[in-house]
Amino acid sequence: MSNTVKVQPDLKFVEELQAIGGDSLKKCYQCATCSVVCPLSPADNPYPRKEMVWAQWGLKDRLVNDIDIWLCHNCGTCSTLCPRGAKPGDLLAALRNMAYRTLAPLPIIGKLMSSSSGMLPLAAVPALFYGIVWFIMASKVGSFLPTFNWDAATHGWVPAADGQIVFGGLFPGDYVIDPVFMLVFAFMIWGFYAGVRNMLKAFKEQPKTFIVGRKDEPSFIACLIDTAKYEILQHTQFLDCNDDEADELDIKRAAGHRWLMFSFIALMIVTGTVAAGHWGGWTLRFLGITGLGDIVSAIGHTPMPFYHPVKLLALVGAGLGVYGLMALTKRRVNLDEAKQSSSWYDWYLITLIWTIFLTGIAAMVFRVLDVAVLAYPIYYVHLIGVFMLLAYLPWSKLGHLVYRTVALSYAKKIGRIPMGADK
Template sequence: MSNTVKVQPDLKFVKELQAVGGDSLKKCYQCATCSVVCPLSPADGPYPRKEMVWAQWGLKDRLVNDIDIWLCHNCGTCSDLCPRGAKPGDLLSALRNMAYRNLAPLPIIGKLMSSSAGLLPLAAIPAIIYGIIWVIMAGKVGSFLPTFEWNALDHSWVPVADGDIIFGGLFPGDYTIDPIFMVVFAFMIWGFYAGVRNMVKAFDAQPKTFIVGRKEEPCFCSCLIDTFKHEILNHSQFNDCNDDHSDELDQKRAGGHRMLMFGFVALMIVTGVVATGHWGGWLLRTLGITGLGDIVSAIGHTPMPLYHPIKLLAFVGAGLGIYGLVALTKRRVNLDQAKQSSSWYDWYLIVLIWTIFLTGVGAFLFRVMGVALLAYPVYYVHLITVFMMLAYLPWSKLGHLVYRTVALSYAKKIGRIPMGDDK
């Protein structure tokens, strides 16, 4: 006698799923073309056909615990070849969008991140914080658009009439920029910690796969290293998504993601050197090692001359980032909306990163040209957008940097997908 399985559809879940990008899932009539053509889908329990079934039936519990939604790299092949225009690729994107909303704590942030209506209150938080700092510092230095000169004795910027535009003079790093971003960074880490914990706990219900010839289950750490080596540094799965029928924009997609990633890495190194030089020099001077402290401070002292190696690295990072953004934006703009759609999450992320890079470059150019009327407001917007990117990262599409990395590593650990070296 067969066992009876009780199906409890969640119609509210279906409506929410349609609202975040899965609006065409009802068109699916289960031909399985999507699973057949997917270059990444495993032969055992392939996706996205089963996800289409579960979504149509409103099986929320199965979908929210499904590791396969993170294995898809959204190349769009399944949606391009779907004979009914059901857009299975969009469904998997929509499921990830729902995961961003609910994995991390404070679901109110996820709800605000899910539509343009929530953008204003999210942006208002850093705008108010840095607006108050601007007003207070303007009262202290005597101008909303001040210029400064460096006081080597006090290691501080002094406002003068005919000085230089110095962002650190109006927004001092010691007690405005650095403390705020340290709190933001800690908040982001907490959000990711809770989100990853919830995700791994849900994955524990995943069946393990027996792989012939596999001696023992690898540890999670080795799987994580393998994921960094292949999927992150080499973008192997992005490359695997391409085939002989991929157009030029799809073929450049992996390169665009990789250049943007390297751009961020370069800028992170620049930020790290500046912070280490500033606080390292302060610590050494506090300990009485004045000479070495001054040398360390000089390494990270800003603004740096244009020929400084760290400044040159910043230029390289900005160039790589903009190149990657151009490639990704061009592909997104040229998508055939009848086959593959772009959601609010997609455009929010692209516009936010564009704003970060353009305001960063713009603030630098206006500072060098001495246009304080533009330099300070552009830098103010830059602070707001960087704050938004970091603080809300666990609830945004960019959160896949962490969630997908963990999911890919976990999938390798349980044998759902092979290790990169075994392909």
């Protein structure tokens, strides 16, 4: 006589899952088309068929600890070919969205990130802070739209009626930019550390795959390097998502992600160079090495002329970012909602990155054109956008840069997916 298996569904979890993008999961009748057509799903215990039935049954514990939700790159093939319109790709995206909310600590941030109504209090933090800074500095220099000249003796900007627009004069980098963003960066690292720790703890329940002919299990570091080499730098998973019938927008999706990634790398180099030049020069002068300190400071001194190598790299980075955003936005706008949907997380991330790039470019343009009434307010919005991108990164969709990288590396370690060179 067989034993009776009792399933206790979490109905609240099912409702929550439907509310954040998995609203069509009940249409699934387990035909397995999704697992068959997925170009990335492993042959052994493939996804997303099992995730669809787990979601229908409300098996929250299995789903939130499922490594396969991170292996999916949301190409939409499964949703496009689903005969019932159940949108399996949307379900996996919804599960990742749920993970962004709960992996990192301070779940209140994840809850606020999950809807448009939560954006106001999140944006209010940097908006209020930099608004107060603006008011204090305006009171100090005598204008809300001041101009400055460089004082070589004090190595600082001083107000001058016939000067130039200098964002660092109104928002001093030494006090309200660099220290604040260093704290924000530390907060982001702490959030990711806790989130990754929770993720790896959950993955310990994953069964290992026995691979005939495989020697010793690779170390996690070796798998992490392999993932960085293939999945991050070469975007092999995105390319594998495309087949002979993939349309132009799907093909450009991989290019859009790649160019946006290179854009962020370029802008990180620019930011690091400016910070290292400024603080390196300050340190050398503090130690009494004035001549070398002045030379090092000149490397990162802003505003930079357009022929400066660092400035040129910044412009290239901005151009790559806009190109990548255009490709990703075009694909997102042209998605067939009957087959693949866009969630709040998708549009929030795209809108925020567009805001950062456009305000950064516009602030530079209006600074060069000497239009203070537009340059300073736009730069103020730019600061808010950058703050929100960094501070809330572990709870946003962009957090997949870390979470998916860890998941792919762990999947390689346990043999769930092959190493890059073995494909």
